Amino acid sequence: MGQVMPVSHVRVTGVERITPRTARVTFTGDALPRLLEDRPDQQMKLCLPREGRSVAEGLLPEQSAEDAYGMRWYEAFLAIPEARRPWMRSFTIRSYDRRYNAMAVDFVLHGDLHGNGGPAARWGAAARPGDVLGMVGPSSLYARPLPEAARLLLAGDETALPAIATVLEALPAATGALVYAEVADAAEERELPPTAGGVEVHWVHRDRGGSLVAAVREAGPALDGVDAAWVAGEASAVRALRRHLVDEHQLPKAAVEFSGYWRRALTQDDAPTEEDLAWAAERAADAS
Template identity: 55%
Template sequence: MNPTGLLEVTAVRRVTPRTVRVTFTGDGLDQLEPWPDQQLKLLFPPPGHPVRLPSAEADVMRWYQAYLEIPEDQRPVMRSYTVRSRDRDTIDVDFVLHAGPAGPATAWARRAAPGDVLGRYGPDPAYRRPLSTADTLLCAGDETAIPAVATILSEVDNAVVFLEVADAAEEQPLPGEVHWLHRDGAEHGRKLVEAVRGAALPDGSAAAWLAGEAATVRALRRHLVGDRGWDKSVIEFTGYWRRRLTQDDAPTPEDLADAAEKLGDSAGWTGN
């Protein structure tokens, strides 16, 4: 499947007060092979311009270089998302409407309507990662992790899940053992970290999948490695977003360290 193309909105609906689910159609989506935690880049056009796609498609590095060569006033804003579900030639993507000033993706999602067009890169099979074969898979994240967790739970029956959301209205139907944590005004990530620290996991081998706000993911990982003695190789982790920073802001030293470690672990993740 060509990893680059256009997506057209066919439906928009609120699945919770703070989550908008957008259904897209587009060339090549009917050829998309499903796999858990399937990520793609969405390209949001700048005001007054149509979506302009990079010309290079050979690999992600050359594609990204071609993206940077688009004149700045015409260059689309790029954000990473996870495919929530797919049905033949359509995919669903969930947009969390974060509080505070709206970034380009949130602003777009708030006004999205059928007929709107975005660009995409991916999903790319080169970034497919195998699920852990451990006896227990610990999944932990915030509302931005729900789409990926939903796809993981469709494939495994040994997951113990902790999800922190704003309040009870943000829960979504998910199978399996899911512990919902409501912030109800508390600091983002605090209840999630506390719950994982206090979790009694089943006996046997264990692995973890962590995603959400970057600092919270980092705290969870430090707990699993430092307090529980887990090997780093059994922990899959991704900081989806950063408080007070966007994907356009320069990476922090912690971000660079995380990226370097993920590259070092890219040879495989077995969770054995």
């Protein structure tokens, strides 16, 4: 695709509240047809304006083709004065319709029902057609193949639901799926795509004291036949689940695809912790 992490702009064309705490925002953009691919779990970053600002053309640095992994671009991004520098948050593309050049992205509105949480939640709750954001990526450089499986476990919180849906849509016909999804309450449940190999879905509700880690640990016979897993969501929960699946369920490390989408009490603006760096190194080692 030329640039490793291409930089472009996208414009809002529609907003739909699909659950009380989730807004689905539809974007269009001139660069989308050449950037988006037909694969699951496409991750990119959106640049969100600070209050009273916009992410206009010319604000974001250009990406050099020689800038492998975008490190120089990120340094230039950080050099933008803080008062003008957009917030940058990671998202998974829920869907892309080439006929209409329409990309759908789900915004989880953490905090109360009005989205009084972080920058992404606030922006998602107030998004209107015509709003413009910067977009960094996606890049096939970071695409990871799904683990081959007869029965695949998919586990995550609401931030992972868009990716889980795209994974289900991409599964081979011979692969069965088992989903454990943690959400705030029953109102946050949503329909997930059916699969040719069959899908069994278990919703875990925080308002009833449920947790994703506990639910999977206590799944017992429900995990029979699971020979690979895809796990994403809050980083500490992802780490705990991966340890359980490898140590207790005896899955090979290479059979567990994992990604920490967010960190409790920390944001993407905070420096990575030593544990974050250690897990990033292990993830890279597993992929090599």
